[in-house]
Ligand SMILES: [Fe+2]
């Protein structure tokens with residue numbers, strides 16, 4: 001990132017922090033979700049379809065929680081740039097949850113029980129909100145925003161990940177990925193300004209990661225179970241390659257995931273704004 005777009009400053013603990021001055025623009029989108037007509041819409045593969053459906057199911061309640069946990073601190077932020085970025089972050093996440101809810105209803109109609117999972121996650125989050133402090137809830141959002149940002153980077157750098165999807169789903173995931181990169185530092189900067197406790201943040205991140213992996217696996221299995229679908233051996237081996245193969249998701253995400261725990265970590269230490277620029281260039285009608 002060049003200096004024109006990077007600000008270095010200190011927080012109350014005299015630690016230097018760095019943040020992006022990039023504009024965060026919510027975009028109102030329209031996707032043709034009615035064109036998604038195959039039940040196994042990811043390459044005919046039941047496991048990978050269930051996985052991406054489960055992921056989509058988590059967004060409406062999950063992203064509402066991201067909004068709520070950041071919004072709690074809004075009045076404590078005096079810096080006008082960060083205040084504006086928080087507004088952009090809330091706007092983008094609100095659009096994401098809306099669009100994913102729309103497609104989740106389409107998945108329901110195909111026999112993939114996405115909104116049932118949305119309701120399950122909403123109940124879980126309501127319990128967590130009563131149990132935990134605003135600081136822990138914000139730390140959990142920071143952790144999930146890092147996971148979302150590295151997933152977004154992977155998806156945009158590996159077009160083959162979403163190429164097997166119907167066009168509307170490709171457009172949805174690309175747009176969502178681009179905006180996750182645009183606002184990837186907002187929750188982190190708010191936490192750093194208002195709380196600044198890295199030890200707590202790292203501890204919450206470890207729990208959050210474990211919970212996310214277990215939840216993704218359980219929701220994927222639930223979709224298959226409710227659909228009464230037993231995947232074939234071919235589907236199992238394709239899914240295994242998708243996650244654990246040489247170019248697989250898990251292998252590719254391991255290093256960027258671990259970067260979170262470095263002492264000088266900041267989301268914009270990795271400058272991937274070229275992915276945003278590419279998307280804008282390739283999809284001017286959406287950008
Ligand atoms: Fe999002």
Ligand SMILES: [Fe+2]
Pocket residue numbers: 066093145148180183
């Ligand atoms: Fe996000």
